[in-house]
Amino acid sequence: MKAMKLLLPSLLLLGLLSGCWDTKELNDVAFVTGVAVEQGEDAKFKVTVGVANASQLNVQKSEGNTPSVTFSLEGNSISELLDKMNVGLTRELRFSHTRTLVIGEEVAREGISGFLDYLERSGQFRNNFTMLIAQNISAADILKTTFPIQKIPSLKVHNQSSTLFEQWGGAPDMKLSDFIAALTSRGRQPVAEALTIVGTPKQGQSVENNKKLEPESLITLVGLAVFKEDKLIGYLNLEETRNYVWTQDLIQTTLTVPCGEEKYIDVRILNSKSTIHANYDGETPNFQVEIVAESFLNGTQCKDNLEKIETYKKFEKDIEEMVETMILNTVTKVQEEYEVDIFGFGEVMRRQHYQRFEAVKDQWDEQFSKADIDITANIFLRRAGTSNKSFLTEDE
Amino acid sequence: MQRELVEKISLTQLFILVSAFLFGSAIVVGIGGEAKQDSWIAVIVACLLSIIPVWFYTFLLSRIPEKNLFEIMEIVLGKVISKVFILLYILYFFYVSARVLRDFGELIVGDMLVNTPIEVISITFMLFVAYILYLGLEVLGRFSEIYAPYLMGSIFAIGILLLFSRELHVKNVMPILPEGIGPVIGTVFPELITFPFGELVAFMMILPYASKVRYAGKTTIFALIVSGLILAYSSFVQIATLGPEAKLRSKFPLLTATGEISLWDFIERVDLIIIFVVMFGILVKVSIFFYGGLKGLELVFNRPYRAFIYPMAMIIAFMSIIISKNFAEHISEGISMVPWIIHFPFQFGIPLLLFPFVLWKAKVLKSEGKKR
Numbered sequence: 001m002k003a004m005k006l007l008l009p010s011l012l013l014l015g016l017l018s019g020c021w022d023t024k025e026l027n028d029v030a031f032v033t034g035v036a037v038e039q040g041e042d043a044k045f046k047v048t049v050g051v052a053n054a055s056q057l058n059v060q061k062s063e064g065n066t067p068s069v070t071f072s073l074e075g076n077s078i079s080e081l082l083d084k085m086n087v088g089l090t091r092e093l094r095f096s097h098t099r100t101l102v103i104g105e106e107v108a109r110e111g112i113s114g115f116l117d118y119l120e121r122s123g124q125f126r127n128n129f130t131m132l133i134a135q136n137i138s139a140a141d142i143l144k145t146t147f148p149i150q151k152i153p154s155l156k157v158h159n160q161s162s163t164l165f166e167q168w169g170g171a172p173d174m175k176l177s178d179f180i181a182a183l184t185s186r187g188r189q190p191v192a193e194a195l196t197i198v199g200t201p202k203q204g205q206s207v208e209n210n211k212k213l214e215p216e217s218l219i220t221l222v223g224l225a226v227f228k229e230d231k232l233i234g235y236l237n238l239e240e241t242r243n244y245v246w247t248q249d250l251i252q253t254t255l256t257v258p259c260g261e262e263k264y265i266d267v268r269i270l271n272s273k274s275t276i277h278a279n280y281d282g283e284t285p286n287f288q289v290e291i292v293a294e295s296f297l298n299g300t301q302c303k304d305n306l307e308k309i310e311t312y313k314k315f316e317k318d319i320e321e322m323v324e325t326m327i328l329n330t331v332t333k334v335q336e337e338y339e340v341d342i343f344g345f346g347e348v349m350r351r352q353h354y355q356r357f358e359a360v361k362d363q364w365d366e367q368f369s370k371a372d373i374d375i376t377a378n379i380f381l382r383r384a385g386t387s388n389k390s391f392l393t394e395d396e
Numbered sequence: 397m398q399r400e401l402v403e404k405i406s407l408t409q410l411f412i413l414v415s416a417f418l419f420g421s422a423i424v425v426g427i428g429g430e431a432k433q434d435s436w437i438a439v440i441v442a443c444l445l446s447i448i449p450v451w452f453y454t455f456l457l458s459r460i461p462e463k464n465l466f467e468i469m470e471i472v473l474g475k476v477i478s479k480v481f482i483l484l485y486i487l488y489f490f491y492v493s494a495r496v497l498r499d500f501g502e503l504i505v506g507d508m509l510v511n512t513p514i515e516v517i518s519i520t521f522m523l524f525v526a527y528i529l530y531l532g533l534e535v536l537g538r539f540s541e542i543y544a545p546y547l548m549g550s551i552f553a554i555g556i557l558l559l560f561s562r563e564l565h566v567k568n569v570m571p572i573l574p575e576g577i578g579p580v581i582g583t584v585f586p587e588l589i590t591f592p593f594g595e596l597v598a599f600m601m602i603l604p605y606a607s608k609v610r611y612a613g614k615t616t617i618f619a620l621i622v623s624g625l626i627l628a629y630s631s632f633v634q635i636a637t638l639g640p641e642a643k644l645r646s647k648f649p650l651l652t653a654t655g656e657i658s659l660w661d662f663i664e665r666v667d668l669i670i671i672f673v674v675m676f677g678i679l680v681k682v683s684i685f686f687y688g689g690l691k692g693l694e695l696v697f698n699r700p701y702r703a704f705i706y707p708m709a710m711i712i713a714f715m716s717i718i719i720s721k722n723f724a725e726h727i728s729e730g731i732s733m734v735p736w737i738i739h740f741p742f743q744f745g746i747p748l749l750l751f752p753f754v755l756w757k758a759k760v761l762k763s764e765g766k767k768r
Contacts, residue, residue: 012523021512096665120645123507126665128658177642177656184641351567354574 030091033068034154035082036139037115038104040074045107045115047081048072050143050154051089052097057151066207067151070143078115079122095124099158101176102132103192104139108225108232113183116230120180127176130158131192133225133232141197145204145219148211157219161193164221169245169253170238171221183230186361187346191244194225194235228340228365236330243330246323247274247289247343255295257322259302259315266298267319267381278349280356286372287345291323293377297384305393306384316381323377331373341368404607407615409537412544413680414599414619415626419547420681421499422592423630424674426649431583432640433569436631438580442588443624446596447617449589449744453600454613456747459758461609465600466695472753479696481746486692488742489598490708493685494715495730497521500678501716502723503648508671518713525683526709529690530702533605536683543676550669551626554654555633557663563656568639569632587731590739592627595681596620597743601688647723686712 030051040046048070056067071088075081085093101119103112119125134142143153150156161171171193182190197217203209204217224236224244236244242253252270259265272293279286297306297315304311334342346364350357360367405413428435428442460468466485469478500521501514509517528536558564573580599616606612630650634643637653646652651670658664690701690708697704720726 021516022509126655128656128664177638181639181642185639347567351570354571 024092028092029094030089031097032093032095033097033152034100034102034143034157035078035095035098036102036104036134036143037078037107037112038134038139039106039110043074044076045078045081046072046074046104046140047078048140048143049082049085049089049093050152051093052152064207067146068143068153070140072140077118079118095122096126098125098129098154100130100132100142100154102134102139102142102154102157102195104134105136105232107139108133108192108227111230113230116176116180116183119176125176129176130161131174131176131179132157132161133192133194135194135196135222135225135235137197137201141201141204142195142219145197145201145217146207146209147215147218151210153219157195160219161195161221165245166251169242169250170223171241172224172245173249182342182344183227185344185347186364187341187348187350187357188344189229189340189342189365190227191342192225192227193221194223195219195221224342226334226338226340226342228338233340234338236334239326240330240333243327244342246272246291246327247276247331250274254298255319255322257315257318259300259304259318263301265300265302265315265318267295267315268298269293269295269379276345276348278345278352280353281372284370284372285345285349285356285367286374287348289327289373289375291327291375291377291379294380294382295319296382299385300390300392303390303392303394305389307389312381316379319379319381320377323379324375327377328373328375331375335369335371335373339369340365345371345373403533403605405533405537405602405605406607407611409541410602410606410612410615411619412540413537413602413684414596414616415623416540416544416547416677416680417596417599417684418592418620418623418627419551419673419677420592421496421674421678422627423551423677424503424648424650424670425499426631426634426643426646427592427627428583428588428631430587431579432644433571433635434573434580435583435635435640435643436569436628437573438583438588439624439628439631441580442584442593443621443627445584445589446593446620446624449594449747450596450617450620451613452751453597453747454603454616456751456754457600457603458613459754460761462604464602464604464691465597466692468754469750470695472750472757482692482696485742485746486689486696488738489685489689489692490712490715491719491738492595492598493682493689494712494719495726495734496678496681496685497712497716498719498726500674500682502726503651503674504671506647506723507651515713515717518716519710521679521682522709522713525679525686526705528679529683529687530705533602533687536680536687540676540680547673547676548626550673551630554650554657554666554669555629557657557659557666558633558637558653561657561659563653563658564633564636565639566636568636586735586740590735590743591730593620593624594739594743595685597747598684598688600747601691602684682712 032049033052034050036048038046050068050070053067053069056062056065071085073081073084073087082093142157145153147156150159165171165173172191174192179190179192182188198220199217201217204215209215223238224241225232226234226236250272255267255269256264257267272291274289274291277288341364345368346357428438431438460471463471466482469481497518501517504517505512505514528539603612634649634653637656638646638649643649651667654667654670657666690704693704694701720729
């Protein structure tokens, strides 16, 4: 009986060990940093994974070998391929640290919602990875192009795009969840970032590329990929991308504004805030986009005296005019060329005039392309760096 | 008849038990989704409306003091008829605790421990619950008292962390009530009023053991309002972070929302906090339903409830597996059948039916007392 009394609790305690059922030692797993999906030659998809080679990232242990290994497989479903990667790789793959998803152009043109569902559903992926469209090049090459400072290609691209977004606004802050939200929303169409490789992709695939002062090949961001539903329909360039971001949530940017014949001022824009008012004018929707921002002068090529209030006023007016036409041009281009509401004007309409939007929500993109857009910028030029008068200013 | 010492829980403990009970599974599975971006309003409405049934429960209990629901039934309906009702209630309590346990199992297996069999989760969890209840209600109370600050702290921290991660988009909550109050009322009845708020009927087994019974009712209602507001807050955070569509799509919206937290590339992957919150809430919820059922068994079979704990715990663990074949079945039963067929009769039907009898019996007892 006494033995029983001891035995029973110890048997019950065994149950608590089940918490370790799912453990995996760190040296049994490999972390995937990037996934590239493109059109397969024999099957629907060709999936490439970039796996971090952790020992090469440690400064003391690094032997100068590759920091990242890639492997590709072809098949019809991403999830199967990702589980099958051990055809060529040793360890169990973990996707929780995936930072980039590169999608090939052909796949994107045919529609990507098929595999986005897996990414959202699996729970293995965090949604803080960047969605990228590889323009004119093979998506897998993005995962293979090294860079000396950030050695793992997918992490490099991730950092690159988030820094560009923060510093200049040239990349959309579009994560998987945002993309899917735009896809499911009737009043918005998704966008993703587009990138390409400058130089010869083959040269970038070796660690030797890291030893050159000017890399033989370099991944560069080229702008915005515009989607209709889940299909890629076109691109916007970097400037237009910045204008797009400005209507969303721009952090800061720099503008070059003409102030005279062939002369320019450089203005740093910060604390920008855009508000949109939606309305229906009979049958045409109209939107007032109001942009309020602060700015300071980075440099000037003009002679205007920066100690005078009038100069500030003139510059402010110049900047406002430029911002207004610039953004309006981008919106008009999207309206005319692509006819998809990537700006989310429909969502604003839904928030502000729910009934009107509900009536037209199935043809929203048509409504958007005929909408009147009015942009008003209100830019405050606050100060001009560390000097007062420019040395260009002539004494009067 | 062999009965144990009567246990007492303090009012603070009661308050904590009620709120943890209400958070329970409700905070994870995402309640009031049908009301889209207005689900937080639906939660507030349901919470305020639930004051009425809860007040009614405490009123019923106060007529015949210091007796729990089953003892009142026995006094009022007589030994034989009451046994039928008590057995039905025992089934109800055990079934609901099995459902709640399944919610938890699905969360763990679906999201965290993918390779672990769900049976193992259920069994280990029930062993823990059984151990706590074997030590008694007081232990459950003290246990909750220790963990409650962490629970509240975590829930608030999630909102604040999301705010600082710039993931809280208030525009997702707009427009407020675009189609009028209709959809909100549609989710309040029958979904929200029965789950989680109506489930407080299980506290009819606990309230008589509060140390200051006179204030127990008020404490419960206060806890109900506070946790209703916190649930609404959590619902608000979910919508603002994910948007109404993604919230509806997500199995465990709060978990998905927490996944969005990312501060300075440093505070990330804090989903584990949610698992903790959920585990604690589920533990309290399962324990209280289980305790209610056990108390019923004690009354029916005239043996101390501790004798039933381990076998019953294993039966609940087993039930949690077999009540549905897959997740879809589990959820659709929870939405289409459980509220109407199971929750309504037990939460409102039988107590209402009991009401005139209790009033009559209370009067009789009072006059008898006077005669003596």
